[in-house]
Amino acid sequence: MIADPLPLPHHRPFEDLQGLVLASAQAALGLHLLRAAGLMTGGTAGLALILAYGLGWNFSLTFFALNIPFFALAWRARGPVFCAKSLGSVTLVSVMAEALKPLLHLDWIHPGAAAVLFGVSAGVGLLGLFRHSGSLGGVSIVALILQDRYGIRAGLTQIVHDLLLFALALAVLPAANVAWSMLGALVLNGVIALNHRRDWYVAS
Known part of the structure; x- marks a missing residue:
């Protein structure tokens, strides 16, 4: 007799909420450090x-405005729950990144x-968002689709996109800043x- 397979784990609503808030805070902190050094990154950010x-x-x-067209893609490709969580995460990061400017003022940081x-x-933050x-x-x-x-x-998808974006950044930033x-x-x-492998971690 073969036992029924164990059901896939699911996060409870509170677990999702705290996970998304903490992950968004990690991403916002990373962006705050990046701005303090006059650097940039890939993606819509x-x-x-x-x-x-x-x-x-x-x-x-x-950042928020640039993401609006992608929410429709998120809804169509992965459903309303993923879309709602992505909208919430982008909103949280936008608000937190703005709030950190007066709360964590950095005069100088090595690039x-x-x-x-x-x-x-930001990498740990994105992992947290993906896992919730x-x-x-x-x-x-x-990239997830x-x-x-x-x-x-x-x-890999993000690296290819980022290389194209960094080429564009050379028109705005010094070459040294783009290299950093x-x-x-x-x-x-x-x-x-x-660290992001669906066969290692499956939860929704």
Whole structure:
């Protein structure tokens, strides 16, 4: 007699809520360190930073606005729950990143330290969002869809996109800042590529 397989684990609503809040705080802290050093990153956050540096736009508002078209894709590809969690996560990161400016003022930080600490903090934050069926919108949604449907690792998709974005950043930032930014993106995507595997962790 073969026993019935154990049901897949599911997060309770409170577990999802605290997980998404904590993960968003990690991502917002990483972005705050990045801005303090005048660096950028990939994804919609990176594009928002380029626009903020080049045009003087508010990063948080720009980041939120850029993600709006991707919420429809999230709804269609992975359902209303994923879409709602992604919308909540993007909103939380936008608000927290703005709130950190007066609360955690940094006069100076070495760009190498900012890049590595950003990569670790934001990478762990993204892992937390992924494991609670959320995301930071934009390219991360596309990366998760490609991983689910075609087995393409999410970190690899983001690295390819980031390289194109960093080429664009050279028009706005000094080459040294772009180089340090690439280090941060490599750390972040390395954290995701090495640790985000649906066959290792399945919960929704």
